[in-house]
Amino acid sequence: ALPNIRAGFDRLTLGLEELKEGSLNGVLTVTVSPAFAAKWLLPRIERFQAACPDTDVRLDTSLKPVDFVAQRVDIGVRYGTGNWPGLAAEKMMDEEVFPVCSPALPRLKNPADLAAHTLIHDQSMDSSAGFPTWEAWLRKAGVSGISARRGLKINNSAAVLQAAIEGHGIALARSVMAHDDIAARRLVRLFPKISFSSALAYYVVYRADCAGLPRIVAFRDWLLKEATAR
Known part of the structure; x- marks a missing residue:
């Protein structure tokens, strides 16, 4: 019975929030x-804060999916196929994958030239989930x-790019x-004529029963606007 009791309290709490928080505060x-x-x-959050100064953003950064109810999460961005049980998902951005390197490295003329360089691998997601790999590219x-x-394997996409910026090899970005x-x-960007679209995309996710809260509406709309402006 405990899950049902918790769900009941969550709905009650949400109802009280909707009554008292009909604003962006x-x-x-x-x-x-x-x-x-x-x-x-x-790099973009300052624009949201300028537009909604009464909303205080608290970032919860994690590679693992979080429980929106237990951890009191309002909204998020996830990378995947768009299907997460219990959450509404709106596509935010599609994505391409391509090799990148530091401008200081000698420019590669064709993909076969990669054989002479260290390949930097992004292992932040399991390739079995459709995450693009060097082998696929x-x-x-x-x-x-x-x-x-072969090459350098890193489980953080930002660190992958930083390694390429510092000249440690060619990253699949x-x-x-x-x-x-x-x-x-x-x-x-190397070899721009070669186009390789990822099967995964970025989605704005939130609980459907919270979709009408003003803060969530404002942040969702801002995310979608920023995605089209990039």
Whole structure:
């Protein structure tokens, strides 16, 4: 009976919040991955704070999915196929995957030149979930004879890009994560004619029964607007 009792209290708490919080005042708890926070959200969050100064954002950064009810999370951004039980999901951004390197490295002329460089692998997600890998990109590029398993393996997408910025090798970058670094010329995209779209995408997620709370509506709308402006 305890789950039902807890669910009843949660609904009661939510009802009280809706009665007293018909504004943007208060704390908004947002869950995102550490890499997404560092590379995409934090460089932009000041614009939300300027638009909604009465909303205090609390970031919960974790690689693992959190329990929105138990941890009192309001809204989040997740990377995947768009299906998370108990949560409403709206697609925010699709993503491409491509090699990047430091501008200081000699420019590679064709994908076969990767054989002479260290490959940096993003292992922040399991490849069995459809997460793009070097092996898949090389196959799309029509390159053989390169060991796709060798190189530097890192389980954080932001650290993957930082390793490439510092010249430690060629990273297989996620376009959303790498966008600002490429724009600032900290990274250079290689082989732009080769297009490889990820099967995964970014989604805004929240509890359906909380969708009408003003703070959640404001932050969701802001995220979607920022995604189209990038």
